[in-house]
Amino acid sequence: MRMALALLAPLALAACDVAQQAADDVARGQAKRAVNSVVAERFPGVDAAPVTDCIIDAASAQEILQIAGSSATGARAEITQMVLQIAQRPEAVTCIAGAGVTLLKL
Numbered sequence: 001m002r003m004a005l006a007l008l009a010p011l012a013l014a015a016c017d018v019a020q021q022a023a024d025d026v027a028r029g030q031a032k033r034a035v036n037s038v039v040a041e042r043f044p045g046v047d048a049a050p051v052t053d054c055i056i057d058a059a060s061a062q063e064i065l066q067i068a069g070s071s072a073t074g075a076r077a078e079i080t081q082m083v084l085q086i087a088q089r090p091e092a093v094t095c096i097a098g099a100g101v102t103l104l105k106l
Contacts, residue, residue: 024061030068032056038083046101054095055086 035055039048056064063082070079086092 027064027068028056031059031064034067034070034079035083038080042080042084050099051087051096051101054092054099055083057095058089058092059086 032052036048036052039046039051039055043051059067063086067079067082070076087096
């Protein structure tokens with residue numbers, strides 16, 4: 001019995017990791033759509049995709065969850081402000097510049 005539990009424990013942990021990764025991917029996908037919308041609205045003519053990726057990469061897990069949940073809560077102004085603040089972080093600025101994008105107004 002102990003041997004069976006010892007063999008099953010890693011499988012159970014792997015299943016939890018897979019489920020967590022799937023949940024993270026869903027949240028990041030929803031957050032990307034929200035960020036992309038903000039970037040497209042605030043910076044017309046800019047290729048929003050690389051900017052969005054940089055902002056998502058610079059955001060914390062909590063911020064990603066808040067942004068992802070914005071579609072359900074309708075907190076548009078707060079999310080826009082959050083996205084713009086994240087975009088001003090040094091790691092986001094460096095990433096955006098590295099993508100060859102210049103944002104003139106934040």
